[in-house]
Amino acid sequence: MGNSSDEIVFYTNPMSRGRIVRWMLEEVGQPYRAEVLSFGDSIKAPAYLAINPMGKVPAIVHRGVVVTEAAAICAYLADAFPQAGLAPANDDPLRGSYLRWLFFAAGPVEAAVSAKALGLLAPAERSGMVGYGSFEQVVDTLEQVATDARPWLLGEQFSAADVYVGSQILWGQMFKTLPERAAFAGYGQRLRERAAWQRATALDDALIPPRG
Structure with a gap:
């Protein structure tokens, strides 16, 4: 090298x-x-x-x-x-979506899933204090982005966001820390078919x- x-x-x-x-x-x-x-x-x-x-x-x-x-x-x-x-260029409009979903998974998804697994979710009346709001909000948002309407988070382009967000979803399926959703199952199957995975x-x- x-x-x-x-x-x-x-x-x-x-x-x-x-x-x-x-x-x-x-x-x-x-x-x-x-x-x-x-x-x-x-x-x-x-x-x-x-x-x-x-x-x-x-x-x-x-x-x-x-x-x-x-x-x-x-x-x-x-x-x-x-x-x-594996990443849109700085002048590519998809760069914003790419960063959005990377940070969404690293912040709200990671925090909400961990908190739920530990029985430490914020009470509903204090949900405004936590970045994830509620576990249900996080899961519903994740489901919308991991839709079967397109193969990857950015559409046709696989990116590092799929590696990171996809890992969260694959783990959530394996360890039952995320609810079962058809979109998660379909996205997970596409990820597992990748040679690098x-x-x-x-x-x-x-x-x-x-x-x-």
């Missing part, structure tokens, strides 16, 4: 949100080096905390820069490697120790 600083170093665990970034890296198609961390010592070791003080994965290091947060990594990689065609899933699944 030339200069070693150009190498993408990917810190992950196969049972984490690192699976999102693994899929994104497979879509990008650039070489990368995966450093698999355990949830025990290595993810909280000083060497990794120097990269991400949160002690969480995923993270990437590229050109001497650390990027954390799965949505940010997806957006970063799409812009760093425009030849992969299949490669990433196989790589991560192979790293999970068998249950004894």
Whole structure:
């Protein structure tokens, strides 16, 4: 790859949100080096905390820069490697929708799904204080964007937003943290048919120790 600083170093665990970034890296198609961390010592070791003080994965290091947060990594990689065609250009009107849905999934969707799973949703009378409003509002909005009327969130163009939003929907289906909707099922099926998703899933699944 030339200069070693150009190498993408990917810190992950196969049972984490690192699976999102693994899929994104497979879509990008650039070489990368995966450093698999355990949830025990290595993810909280000083060497990794120097990269991400949160002690969480995923993270990437590229050109001497650390990027954390799965949505940010997806957006970063799409812009760093425009030849992969995974983000609308700055002068493309679709850029606004692309950013909108990336941030919607990273903010309201992530917060609402986590809060519901933990039994910590805001009471209805305090819904105005939280970005997600209500869990039902978030799910209904997500259903509208993941419609079967078009293949991808931006229409015909697959993008990094599909990787990130799609991962949330695929997980929601698998772990039953999102209600069943026909639109989610159809969108999820299209995502699972992508070669990059299949490669990433196989790589991560192979790293999970068998249950004894």
